[in-house]
Structures are given as structure tokens and as C-alpha cells.
Amino acid sequence: EMEGENGPTLEVTETDNYILQVYDNQCGVYAVSQTVQVNLYNEAVPVDVPDITNCDDASNDGIGEFDLESQTAAILAGQNSDGFTVTYYSSLSDAQAGVGALSSPYTNTSNPQTIWVRVEDTNAVGSNSDCFAASNTFSFDLIISGPTPTVSEINYDVCDDGSNDGFASFDLSSQDLLVLGSQDPADFNVSYYLTENDAIAGTGALSSPYTNTVNPQTIWVRVESNASATCFSVGTMTLTVSPAPTASMVPDLGSCDSNGDTLPDFDLTMHEDTLLDGQTGMTVTYHTSQADADTGDNAIQVPSFYSSNTPATIYVRVESSPNCYNTTSFNLLEGEEPVTTITTDSDEFEICDNTTTPLILTAVPGNYNASEVSIVWYEDGMTLSGETGLTLSVLTGGYYEVEVTFNSTGCTNIVGQEVITLENCVVPQAISPNNDGKNDNFDLSAFDVQKLEIFNRYGVLVYSRTNYTNEWHGQSDSGDELPVGTYYYVMRYQGGKEKASWVYINK
Structure with a gap:
């Protein structure tokens, strides 16, 4: 029973079952009784809802x-x-x-x-x-x-400055069109970020120009629809600072076409070591115009075998990345091959077996000075290391060649000479010590002489030497010049052999 609620109306504040009883005042009993279920509901408050x-x-x-x-x-x-x-x-x-x-x-x-x-x-x-x-x-x-916008993931390369420290300024906004690709730039906004989370949130955008902190560095790109900030895509961009290449000056090349063709062949790569000067990781291309060298277009396909009229100019592009390069040039000129003749100190290209006295081969220049050329000697096709002069000392027979190259043009010529090994070398029977380079010495270098003694016709010992090769040229032990005539010798050679005979001094 709800105390005090005996009127015709009732205000309820909670959901429940309520009983209404109507009493008869004369009889003191209720005449009507009815149960009513009351449900109280909360009413929602309308609000503005975002699209x-x-x-x-x-x-x-x-x-x-x-x-x-x-x-x-x-x-x-x-x-x-x-x-x-x-x-x-x-x-x-x-x-x-x-x-x-x-x-x-x-x-x-x-x-x-x-x-x-x-x-x-x-x-x-x-x-x-x-x-x-x-x-x-x-x-x-x-x-x-x-x-939905798309993000073209690109590599943004710039050249380092002279410091080559791997850091540079990047104009990020200059890459907007590349990032968008075929999309209309009027419909989208492009921004750049350090992290993927920043790009997704659209916070902490990088300012442009931006200096990288590592090399290479990956940054994030956000492409957002101008119609809705919720309509966006993210991707990456790689910032790379490429070393600034140098293109050193190289010598001009001369045509070395000994046949006189109108289109001689050139090896344009001949001086690449000089061109690069120790640089690695570079791409080198050769072009027929400065404009092509600057754009990298129309490179000569086979630079090591290039036919061209002379004179002509070749333009060289040295590239560390597509946007990082340097150029130089050199000329193709009329050239000639070096002319060389091989001679010996004895006028004979013969040598005794087991000789200890070398035969001197000399490359005689015909149209150059030694300072104008580079020289390489070969024995039976094998390079003789360190032999880069005009003369070569040989102790054995074989086929000897000298390669002479003009430093200025790269023109090269090779001449060769066979040196014959004599199986049965003989002891000279005469010498003529007049300093004409012919038979000046008593040459026993082929015999491994342990001791030589020379006597005059009276049997007097006039000269003696151990470990002899070719030191006697008609002098006495005291250095005096001996007269013309016949002299007798005894030589001990080849580990104990002995030979006695005569030799004539002629002047």
C-alpha cells in the first residue's frame, strides 16, 4: 500500500506492477481491484551526427x-x-x-x-x-x-657537394608530381614524414628543403584527397646522396690504321683508368655530342671498337647515379704507329748455352723518343715483368718481342726477333781489342771458367784470373797493353775440365 496515495491520479517514477483498489465507504470493503503494469523508458536525445x-x-x-x-x-x-x-x-x-x-x-x-x-x-x-x-x-x-590515391615509390638521388660527406639538401616538393604519377595534382595533397605512423596520422610533416640524417634514408609519403582527409595512402621514398664523380682529363687518341682506311678503329676505353683516377662504382659512357653526354642519351654501343673519321671529338660521361655525373672530352686524331728496330751488341742474334754473359737486345726508335712511349718486352709471348726500357739483357734463346705504345695516341706496334741458342760454342781464336764492339774481348762466358791463365810465346804468365767470363782484352795482369802476337792459354772449366790452346791478338 502506498501511503497517502488515495486520489484518482498517481504519479509513478519506476517500472512496476501497480494495484488500484476502490472501496465502498458504507460497507468498508473494496468494490473494485485492478492490477496495472507500468513501464518507464528513457528517451534518447537527438544529436548532430557527422557524415x-x-x-x-x-x-x-x-x-x-x-x-x-x-x-x-x-x-x-x-x-x-x-x-x-x-x-x-x-x-x-x-x-x-x-x-x-x-x-x-x-x-x-x-x-x-x-x-x-x-x-x-x-x-x-x-x-x-x-x-x-x-x-x-x-x-x-x-x-x-x-x-583512393596511390603513391609511386621512388628513389630521389642528388649529387654530393665537394665534401662528399653523404649529406645534402633535398627539395621534397619537387618530387610531388613523380609521387602522384598520372593522378591530377589539383585533387591531392602530398606531404612527407620521418615515420610511417606520422604519415598515417598526418602529423609532423617534414619541411622542404630537407637535409638527410643518414645515407641512404627512407622517408614516408602521404597522398591525401583534397575532398576528404580520411581518403589517403602512404608509401616510401628513398633519399640517396651519390658521390660527386670526377672526370679527369685524358689524352687524345690517334688513329693507328696502318692500312690507311678512311674509318680507323679506336679503343675509346683505353684511358679509363686515368679518367676515373681510382673512383669505383661509376658508369662510363661515350657520346658524340656534349648534349648527349649531359642527358646520357645515344651512348656509343661498343666503345672499345669504334670507327670514326678523324679529326673528331668524343664526350665522356662519368655517372654515379642518373642525376649525378660529370663530363670531359678528348679528340680523335690522325696518328701513326711507332717504328722500332731490334739490334744486338754483337750484331748476332745468337747466344751460347749456359752463358753467363748476357746478350743485349736494343729497341732502336725510328720515329719517337723514349719519353714519348711506353715499352713492354715479351719472351715467347710472356710479359717480362719490370722490363720497360729500350734495352733487354737475355741469357737464353727464344723469341723476344718489344711492344712500343705512343703515350699521346695509344698507337702501338710490336716487333720481334728470334735469339738462337748455339749448342756447340767455340773458344775464340782471335780478338781485336780496338773498342769497335766486335771481338774486343776473349769471351769464354759460355764455359763456366773457374780459372784462366795466359802465357806469351816464351812461356811467361802474363794474365791470370779466377771465375773468368770475358775480362781479358789483350792486357797484362798489371794492365799493360800486350803486343800483337800469339798467346797460349790454359782454362779450367765446368767443374774440373781443362783445355789448353792459343789465341791471337790482332790490332
Whole structure:
């Protein structure tokens, strides 16, 4: 019994079952008794609901999926989310009738499309209590703003300065069009970030120009639709500082066509070591114009075998990356081959087996000085290391060649000479010590002489020497010049052999 409630009306504040009893004042008993169930529901407060804007897909048809339930929190706006049920409808009448609720995710049927909201006390759902919020203003739009932007991931290379320290200033905004590719720059905004999270959040954009902190460095790019900030894509860009190449001056090349062709062949790569001067990782190309060298276009396909009229100019591009290069040039000139003749100190290209006295081969210049050329000697086709002069000392027979190259043009010529090994060398029977380079010495270098003694016709010892080769040229032990005549010798050689014979001094 509710004390004091004996009037014809009752104000209730909670859901419950209430009993109404009507008494007969004369009899003191109630004449009527009725039970009434009273349900009290909370009424939702309508709020302004933000629109949902999505990016279009590749079809660009203005149709897409929307997460309607993502709006629930904003619709309830701080009200008890457990006490209300939120449903979505494609028309106001459906929302007011509570029929045809849309499922989520929902695919729009037009662009834009209005969605109406019905908010109802959860306990009142299906009660036909009319205790709900659904009105013409309780709605929002589904909007497809445009195609999802794409990000072209690119490498941004710049040349280092003279310091070659790996750091440089990058004009990031200059890459916007490359990042967008075929997309209309009027429809999108491009920004750059240090991290992926910053790019996704759209916070902490880098200013341009930007100086890298490591080399190479990866930064992040955000491409955002101007129609909606929620319509964006992110990708990466690699910043690379390439070493600034140098292109050292190289000598001109001369045509060395001994046949006199009008189109001589050139090895344009001949001086590449000089060109690069120790640089590594460089790409070298050769061009017929400065413009092509600057753009890297129309490179000569086979630079090591290039035919050209002379004179001509070749332009060289040294590149560390497509945008980092240097150029130089050299000329193709009329040239000639070096002319060389090989001679010996004895006028004979013969040598005794096991000789200890070398035969001197001399490359006699015909049209050059030694300072103008580079020289390489070969024995039976093998390079003789360190032999780069005009003379070569040989102790064995074989085929000897000298390669002479003009330093200025690269023109090269090779001449050769066979040196014959004599199997049976003989002891000279005469010498003529007149300093004409012929038979001046008693040459026993082929015999490994341990000791030589020379006597005059009276048997007097006039000269003696151990470990003899070719030191006697008609002198006595005291250095006096001996007279013309016949002298007798005894030599001990080849580990114990002995030979006695005569030799004649002729002047």
C-alpha cells in the first residue's frame, strides 16, 4: 500500500506492477481491484551526427562499403550505451516505424546517400511504446569522395657537394608530381614524414628543403584527397646522396690504321683508368655530342671498337647515379704507329748455352723518343715483368718481342726477333781489342771458367784470373797493353775440365 496515495491520479517514477483498489465507504470493503503494469523508458536525445566519407575503389563508381556502427558512439553522445539500441534506415518512415533496419557494413545505393537513425530504450524495443528518437534531422550522409590515391615509390638521388660527406639538401616538393604519377595534382595533397605512423596520422610533416640524417634514408609519403582527409595512402621514398664523380682529363687518341682506311678503329676505353683516377662504382659512357653526354642519351654501343673519321671529338660521361655525373672530352686524331728496330751488341742474334754473359737486345726508335712511349718486352709471348726500357739483357734463346705504345695516341706496334741458342760454342781464336764492339774481348762466358791463365810465346804468365767470363782484352795482369802476337792459354772449366790452346791478338 502506498501511503497517502488515495486520489484518482498517481504519479509513478519506476517500472512496476501497480494495484488500484476502490472501496465502498458504507460497507468498508473494496468494490473494485485492478492490477496495472507500468513501464518507464528513457528517451534518447537527438544529436548532430557527422557524415561518413570514404574513398572510392579502382572502379570509381561512387559505390562502397560503410561501417554504420562506427557512428553509434557519436549518436549516443555520452548517453548510456547499454540502455539504448541504435538502428539505421534508408528512409525516415522506416526509421519511425522501426522496420527495414540496415545491416553493417552497408553498401550505398547512391552518392551521397542519407541514412536515418532510430535510437530507442533497449527495454522498449518491440513494445510499440513510441518511446524512440527518429526525426528528419536525426540523420547523416554516406559520401564517396573520390578514388583512393596511390603513391609511386621512388628513389630521389642528388649529387654530393665537394665534401662528399653523404649529406645534402633535398627539395621534397619537387618530387610531388613523380609521387602522384598520372593522378591530377589539383585533387591531392602530398606531404612527407620521418615515420610511417606520422604519415598515417598526418602529423609532423617534414619541411622542404630537407637535409638527410643518414645515407641512404627512407622517408614516408602521404597522398591525401583534397575532398576528404580520411581518403589517403602512404608509401616510401628513398633519399640517396651519390658521390660527386670526377672526370679527369685524358689524352687524345690517334688513329693507328696502318692500312690507311678512311674509318680507323679506336679503343675509346683505353684511358679509363686515368679518367676515373681510382673512383669505383661509376658508369662510363661515350657520346658524340656534349648534349648527349649531359642527358646520357645515344651512348656509343661498343666503345672499345669504334670507327670514326678523324679529326673528331668524343664526350665522356662519368655517372654515379642518373642525376649525378660529370663530363670531359678528348679528340680523335690522325696518328701513326711507332717504328722500332731490334739490334744486338754483337750484331748476332745468337747466344751460347749456359752463358753467363748476357746478350743485349736494343729497341732502336725510328720515329719517337723514349719519353714519348711506353715499352713492354715479351719472351715467347710472356710479359717480362719490370722490363720497360729500350734495352733487354737475355741469357737464353727464344723469341723476344718489344711492344712500343705512343703515350699521346695509344698507337702501338710490336716487333720481334728470334735469339738462337748455339749448342756447340767455340773458344775464340782471335780478338781485336780496338773498342769497335766486335771481338774486343776473349769471351769464354759460355764455359763456366773457374780459372784462366795466359802465357806469351816464351812461356811467361802474363794474365791470370779466377771465375773468368770475358775480362781479358789483350792486357797484362798489371794492365799493360800486350803486343800483337800469339798467346797460349790454359782454362779450367765446368767443374774440373781443362783445355789448353792459343789465341791471337790482332790490332
